[in-house]
Amino acid sequence: MTLDSILQGLNDSQKEAVTHIEEPILVVAGPGTGKTLTIARRITYILSKGVLPEEILAITFTNRAAKEMKERTELYCGEAIRGIFIGTFHAFGMELIRRLSDINYRLIGRDEQIEILKNLLGGSEKDAQKALNNISRTKNLYDEKAMESNEISKHYQKTLNQNGLIDIDDLILLPVELLRNKERAKPVAGRLKYIMIDEYQDINPVQYQLIKRLSGFTPNICAVGDSDQAIYAFRGADVENFLNFEKDFLGAKKVILQENFRSSRVIVGASQSLIKNNKKRIENHIFASTNKDGVPVKVIATTDEREEAWAIVREVEKRMGAMSHYKLMNIRESYDYQEGTYRFSDFAVLYRTNTQVRAIKDAFMDAGIPFKVIGDERYGILKKIGDRIKVYLDNKKGDMTLQEILNDAFCIAEEDDLKGMKNQLVHAYKDIPIEEALHKIILELLLFSSSDAYDPRAEAVTLMTLHMSKGLEFRVVFIAGAEDGLIPYSATWSEKEDYDIEEERRLFYVGMTRAKEELFITYCLNRPSFNRQKNPLPSPFIKEIPKECIEHINSSVKDKNRKKPKQQRLF
């Protein structure tokens, strides 16, 4: 690609971020400012300077982000994408261990970790979990002292070492150790010339150590991120790393992307007013690319969480149009539906805690609207059921029917849903040879139990926590449960330290800035299901949004729609 076409359509700060490649650089990328596009063009630009793909490294925070970055970059650089390492810290760590270590380690999962600790402690599952969390924390915090001083931790690590095992945290910790040895580090040191790290505000101390080691090989470190979107303090991430980048990497340049291409002016303005109340941040002034104001942020007060869920459902229904004939008989706004352009996947409902999802799910279920819950482990048990079926397959108990095997394998499942699924599986496969049937059933169950149990072709309303929403965008976003105590979240009933108001504000900010066209903020006047005050106050964050950006709606009136549909006519 020519330089012109690489820079085509970029604004000045994006161009600077793309072309400034020979020094440390901090790219402050606010929400919707074209971060992925900028990184993709930057990689293409580096390649255009004759750099080999193998000399480029791009680290992302999640697999999803890695996939997106690969796809976007491939559009510009084509084949070369295969040589470039684009992946998560863990994937990169795994690669380093493979290249730098003589030992052929085996990575163990959480179940195995717990087993080892149970043996060491001779204690309960609970104790083992507690110990594991502790060990994981010290590894991520790169707390060498704590690692040394803790007997269990030491024994645990010894067991791992003796058996050639590593755990997920070692994927980063071990490379930090391996890279200490200059001689050993050579194959990597000579190769890496350009490094990019996405979501730099969310890196934790051990990840920081790894980056510091890498920076010994090349000065061309590009950190991309946004201090206003740092939301992983609870995992040991430290936004200070981001704020200190210029001190850490001498001669570093700072570029701020400020043009938001995603959201309406109202949404950008409202979210900026909120985040400006934070002290720990890099000052920037995000502005909307569009000159359209858009509609005001709607703040809906509801009586309880059931009513809140239905208020959300009704807003989705208004935009999707009637879902069935009997609905048409009820809702007369349907006269305006003809020009609809929405799909279910244009909507997302965000919440602070997973406990909030039940009421929302129930309402979508009752309304018959397709939805998916991100991070839902509803089907986790299906993998276990699959494993149980595998046992039959391996033992080849020829005298059992498919029905009997499934009855037995599914006995660990209690929900009616799963019993229904068993019935379907029996009918789907009872007419083929049993061995083949069992193989197919195991595959079916695996599809359900994978982290993405939803068919990618399916359009559905997305329900997820605010944390999970980072990096995504939707035409219409609902932030549910905007109540003091929920967001900002305060665990008044436990002994945990007080919440970090700035972190909570950033979380709210992340939620707000997911919205392209419309943002709804809902709260309840009663929420008795929580171990806290029954009548919460609205989140103080609502007050931080300028009045002129908000339209208040009181939805605590009864609505016919929330009831189960009654029969329309006499038959």
Add this chain to the structure above:
Amino acid sequence: MSFIADLHIHSSFSRATSPDMTLEGIWRWAQLKGITVIGTGDFTHPGWFNEITEKLEPAGNGLYSLKKAYLKQDIPQSCKADVFFMLTGEVSCIYSKDKKTRKVHSILIVPDLATAAKININLSRIGNLKSDGRPIIGLDAKELLKITLDASPDAMFIPAHIWTPHFSVFGAASGFDSLEECFEELTPHIYAVETGLSSDPPMNWRLSCLDNITLVSNSDAHSPAKIGREANIFDGGISYMEMMEAIKTRKGFGGTIEFFPEEGKYHYDGHRNCGICLTPEQTRAYNYICPVCNRHLTIGVMHRVISLADRNHGAKPAGAPGYRSIIPLPEIIAETKKMGPGSKAVLSIYYKVISALGPEFKVLLESPYCDIEKVSDQLTMEAIVRMREGRVYISPGYDGEYGKIKIFEDIERDSIKGQMSLF
């Protein structure tokens, strides 16, 4: 042999349906109506699927029968007959294509429970099958067609009530202008379309693109009494494969039994709440805006047919199967008695007539007039004469409001009654 089939109904697991839509209830009413093959409806619903596996058994012809234990004896001797169930379901696809919201309902017909189960397993990763017997899923209708064909090459996919404005492949509000726009390269797998209550074959004959597509008609019943208000006539063997072959080739497909399309609830344009009912010409004159509330009018089936038609009214493609138009018997009795079609008096006459003459379809389509008069009265007989001759007046339905049948002027009714008393 000739027999009648209704392949699209809903169980009590669907929304806004009668609790009497059980397998036993459907079995009973199929006999009262004179239907030999009836769809189970709702095979996608896990609860209904369980009922099906529990109460039905393979009949050996790709269809299913109600197990002996569930057979009831409360059927008039004159109506008793074999009833076969065909595994059917309806799915509502709501999705976006070419930047427009699309809502397309489709009927799935499958040869066996294994195929049904395979489709269900696939769909349960896409949407929630248990909240409605006719589930809403966020899936492109073309993908649903693919899933259906992948489950079994013998499965049949029929776009449902294709003209209904809000939920169909040609619907004015959220449909397409052609089958190809919706199903693309899979369009050749569409062998039939369901015309729906508000259109009849002559309206569909105006589209040459439907010449090679079989026009089927079903009741979409939500309550037992509405079973068979539209249906199909097959001339051939009673088996899944023969019936599917008839639908594919129209050989052995004897045409359809139809509602008068004016009686359907989306025949004309208008606004129910505003009391506005308009012909397509009037709607154009009002520029598609309601003169009462100034919002977009709900565009009905006739309007949509005219927009997509490439032939004039009255054209009939060669070899097109025929049709018969009916008014359900309870409605006819209700009209003669000036009572509601669900009233006890009407139902008691209804039972009297079918107990004497045989199932409703026989009464409506075949019974000699003199027999009808014998078991009812002259007015009822006259009503059936007029129905068979198409001499009925119906003020057309619009925007969800059923059309209103008028067989007699009040003065006529009295004079016919008067003649009666003279003899």
